[in-house]
Amino acid sequence: MKYLDEYRDPALARRLLRAIHSTVTRRWTIMEVCGGQTHTIIRSGIDLLLPSKLRLVHGPGCPVCVTPLAAIDRALAISSRPGILFCSFGDMLRVPGSGRDLLSVRAEGADIRMVYSPLDAVRLARDNPSREVVFFAVGFETTAPATALAARQARLWGLRNFSLLAAHVLVPPAMAALLSASDNQVQGFLAAGHVCAVTGYEAYHGLAHRFAVPIVVTGFEPVDLLEGILLTVRQLESGRNQVQNQYARAVRSEGNRSAQEAVADVYEVCDRPWRGLGVLPRSGLRLTPRYRDMDAELRFPVTTPPTVESAECRSGEVLRGLIRPDQCSAFGTRCTPDSPLGAPMVTSEGACAAYWKYRRTKEARAAAPLA
Amino acid sequence: MSELSGLTCPAPVTSGDRVLLAHGEGGRLTRRLIRELLLPAFANDYLRPLADGALLPAAGGRLVMTTDGSVVSPLFFPGGDIGKLAVHGAINDLASCGADPLYLSLAFILEEGLPIETLRRVVVSIAAASRACGIPVVTGDTKVVPHGMADGLYLTTTAIGSQRAGIDWSARRVRPGDRVIVTGTLGEHGLAVLAAREGFELVGEGLVSDSAPLHELAKCLDACGEAVHFVRDPTRGGVAAVLHELSEAAGVSIVVDEPALPVTSAVHGACELLGLDVLHVANEGKLVVVVDPDAAEAALTRLRRHPLGRAAAAVGRITSASNPGVLIRGGLGALRMLDEPNGAPLPRIC
Amino acid sequence: MCLGIPGLIVERDDRGDALPSARVEFGGIQRKVCIACVPDAVPGDYVIVHAGIAISRLDAEEAERLLEHLRTIGELENELPPDSEELDEVSG
Numbered sequence: 151m152k153y154l155d156e157y158r159d160p161a162l163a164r165r166l167l168r169a170i171h172s173t174v175t176r177r178w179t180i181m182e183v184c185g186g187q188t189h190t191i192i193r194s195g196i197d198l199l200l201p202s203k204l205r206l207v208h209g210p211g212c213p214v215c216v217t218p219l220a221a222i223d224r225a226l227a228i229s230s231r232p233g234i235l236f237c238s239f240g241d242m243l244r245v246p247g248s249g250r251d252l253l254s255v256r257a258e259g260a261d262i263r264m265v266y267s268p269l270d271a272v273r274l275a276r277d278n279p280s281r282e283v284v285f286f287a288v289g290f291e292t293t294a295p296a297t298a299l300a301a302r303q304a305r306l307w308g309l310r311n312f313s314l315l316a317a318h319v320l321v322p323p324a325m326a327a328l329l330s331a332s333d334n335q336v337q338g339f340l341a342a343g344h345v346c347a348v349t350g351y352e353a354y355h356g357l358a359h360r361f362a363v364p365i366v367v368t369g370f371e372p373v374d375l376l377e378g379i380l381l382t383v384r385q386l387e388s389g390r391n392q393v394q395n396q397y398a399r400a401v402r403s404e405g406n407r408s409a410q411e412a413v414a415d416v417y418e419v420c421d422r423p424w425r426g427l428g429v430l431p432r433s434g435l436r437l438t439p440r441y442r443d444m445d446a447e448l449r450f451p452v453t454t455p456p457t458v459e460s461a462e463c464r465s466g467e468v469l470r471g472l473i474r475p476d477q478c479s480a481f482g483t484r485c486t487p488d489s490p491l492g493a494p495m496v497t498s499e500g501a502c503a504a505y506w507k508y509r510r511t512k513e514a515r516a517a518a519p520l521a
Numbered sequence: 522m523s524e525l526s527g528l529t530c531p532a533p534v535t536s537g538d539r540v541l542l543a544h545g546e547g548g549r550l551t552r553r554l555i556r557e558l559l560l561p562a563f564a565n566d567y568l569r570p571l572a573d574g575a576l577l578p579a580a581g582g583r584l585v586m587t588t589d590g591s592v593v594s595p596l597f598f599p600g601g602d603i604g605k606l607a608v609h610g611a612i613n614d615l616a617s618c619g620a621d622p623l624y625l626s627l628a629f630i631l632e633e634g635l636p637i638e639t640l641r642r643v644v645v646s647i648a649a650a651s652r653a654c655g656i657p658v659v660t661g662d663t664k665v666v667p668h669g670m671a672d673g674l675y676l677t678t679t680a681i682g683s684q685r686a687g688i689d690w691s692a693r694r695v696r697p698g699d700r701v702i703v704t705g706t707l708g709e710h711g712l713a714v715l716a717a718r719e720g721f722e723l724v725g726e727g728l729v730s731d732s733a734p735l736h737e738l739a740k741c742l743d744a745c746g747e748a749v750h751f752v753r754d755p756t757r758g759g760v761a762a763v764l765h766e767l768s769e770a771a772g773v774s775i776v777v778d779e780p781a782l783p784v785t786s787a788v789h790g791a792c793e794l795l796g797l798d799v800l801h802v803a804n805e806g807k808l809v810v811v812v813d814p815d816a817a818e819a820a821l822t823r824l825r826r827h828p829l830g831r832a833a834a835a836v837g838r839i840t841s842a843s844n845p846g847v848l849i850r851g852g853l854g855a856l857r858m859l860d861e862p863n864g865a866p867l868p869r870i871c
Numbered sequence: 872m873c874l875g876i877p878g879l880i881v882e883r884d885d886r887g888d889a890l891p892s893a894r895v896e897f898g899g900i901q902r903k904v905c906i907a908c909v910p911d912a913v914p915g916d917y918v919i920v921h922a923g924i925a926i927s928r929l930d931a932e933e934a935e936r937l938l939e940h941l942r943t944i945g946e947l948e949n950e951l952p953p954d955s956e957e958l959d960e961v962s963g
Contacts (some may be wrong), residue, residue: 151736151786156938193857194852194853196855199855213627241867244867266719270721270923292873293922296905302890342873344926398930399931399933409908723900724900786899787900791898791899870921
């Protein structure tokens with residue numbers, strides 16, 4: 151596939167790896183924010199091929215994993231109501247709330263459909279006028295335009311049977327929270343390329359300056375990630391802390407204005423609890439008054455039990471890069487993808503789940519240095 | 522479709538056009554269904570007496586028996602349907618044991634309200650596949666369950682075959698150093714069904730089930746004799762499931778070479794778009810074959826001569842390791858574990 | 872997160888009551904994609920598609936520039952640094 155396969159070229163990857171090896175002279179800790187980037191890194195084994203002085207830690211960049219427990223519980227409750235046609239992205243179906251997940255609710259008889267796009271859910275609403283269709287709107291700024299467009303399409307078609315359960319979260323507040331923590335060890339960031347394709351990266355200059363960290367907007371293929379890492383270490387080695395754009399083929403500094411306008415029309419910023427990180431101010435999106443008639447939370451009020459996060463779960467430390475997943479005593483024993491204790495074990499983009507999938511055995515695990 | 526026109530197209534078996542509970546009760550309606558739809562479609566001497574059991578001649582060679590439930594939804598999908606899938610699935614299980622297909626039994630579980638025309642289409646498809654593969658339907662059963670159950674139609678097939686002399690394909694024969702071969706491109710059936718079922722509206726000539734009978738393809742391996750150690754068809758759970766089963770059964774480690782996996786551009790595009798791992802996606806027209814390393818080239822040559830094996834490729838090797846498991850080496854050379862499938866593959870946005 | 876992949880716009884569909892969309896090709900398959908966020912995209916353009924919408928138009932020149940640049944990286948480095956045992960061990 152054009153513009154995909156070229157960035158998987160092993161020869162280019164090797165060049166970049168050699169360049170990284172010859173650039174790094176000191177220990178550095180770099181975080182990639184996005185779960186898709188984590189996925190590529192671990193699948194391709196990039197972290198095993200980097201110099202041992204370079205530590206990659208995997209950030210909280212999986213919106214599915216960090217979707218607040220309360221939001222999932224609301225989804226479970228709404229989808230269980232008779233007559234509801236509940237639509238969701240595939241990766242949300244196995245995410246456990248307080249005790250169950252959407253798949254088990256479906257097994258009990260609820261009509262829960264997997265869709266590839268929120269626009270498919272709107273079409274379902276148009277084609278099933280007697281059913282109430284609810285779409286579970288999770289995801290970062292990358293996904294918010296799609297759900298915003300879904301709301302606009304529903305309005306264009308005059309649909310009264312479509313609503314959104316809004317649970318979007320925003321990346322920069324999470325980065326700021328990580329960097330502000332007293333035990334933060336992250337010295338450089340690979341920023342999420344597709345989030346920035348929508349939002350642009352003008353806001354990152356402030357973060358780079360305030361926390362004195364280089365931030366490189368990076369793509370998702372092995373070559374992109376390696377170039378992002380190279381640019382970051384070059385900055386670190388020369389004491390710079392600027393924002394750079396590795397993913398320039400898809401990202402402009404102002405981002406996508408049309409997408410931003412759609413999001414600003416449908417959503418407004420609010421505080422939001424992140425699974426594993428607590429409440430982050432101004433880190434979520436909720437529907438604007440104009441679109442509140444499409445708010446599933448208002449249309450289908452449900453009571454959900456108070457949510458309780460596992461006491462044993464050390465996801466906060468994992469998400470901040472303080473420990474590796476396999477250094478948690480519950481890893482692989484009491485905490486597995488089948489019975490996750492916390493967010494990063496929940497889907498394959500979470501750091502713990504990625505380790506579980508790909509690095510569980512000695513043969514497949516490198517002694518990735520911690521200190 | 523021309524071979525289907527030769528089959529008797531029965532008159533409607535009831536005055537209505539849907540399956541009723543009575544069709545499964547063994548009385549008049551059941552007999553009419555059998556007489557007017559099933560018997561003409563499957564016409565053969567073993568079935569015709571319509572006894573409780575089919576009288577079959579003694580077979581030479583070891584008998585192999587296999588059974589499968591077919592519950593695929595939707596019933597009709599690009600490249601096939603539940604009937605064709607059931608027949609090919611049975612044959613392929615026999616083929617993996619080195620057995621020639623002999624006889625097939627068929628049990629229908631029909632949902633009350635299923636249009637008779639839908640049933641007829643499935644029956645015609647089964648009959649065509651059965652005829653093409655030389656595996657007659659010799660006995661069967663029909664039950665009907667209330668509306669809301671059985672998702673339209675479920676099929677259970679049991680097949681009997683005769684294992685060819687000298688065949689010994691089994692996990693315990695697998696040795697470190699053996700090569701792992703797949704007989705063609707991966708992921709087509711699972712993606713075709715997933716796309717059709719979930720309404721993803723993916724359009725592409727390549728998103729077509731690869732459902733095919735593999736008994737003749739498997740026979741191509743006979744010439745390699747004892748060098749063939751293990752054969753399995755990678756259906757649900759994909760190649761990953763087969764390799765995990767093999768690794769556990771044989772107590773070996775397996776290393777897959779990711780760049781060597783044969784995949785069409787349509788499947789590649791669909792897997793990228795949906796975020797799926799092709800090794801977890803079902804195949805219905807492929808075999809996984811483990812052979813002695815010295816025989817790998819010869820095995821590939823023989824497979825590639827057959828129309829269903831043109832894209833056969835060596836994709837991995839058996840290694841000995843203290844911890845049995847399945848690993849995969851990616852394009853950059855690094856090893857990672859090949860995850861065992863955990864339920865059906867789900868498209869992701871993440 | 873943010874699984875987005877590049878696709879080729881084959882044909883636009885700007886019919887009245889729906890948001891503008893296009894038929895987009897990904898390798899060997901095609902799908903309808905909403906292009907409301909890339910309103911100026913035309914057949915022949917590549918776009919990044921996430922969750923059924925195009926979120927960005929791909930800059931072909933920029934893509935080529937990067938690949939060209941990457942092909943020359945490392946040509947001035949003469950030898951591998953000491954750390955490179957890890958590199959050779961797992962590669963090839």
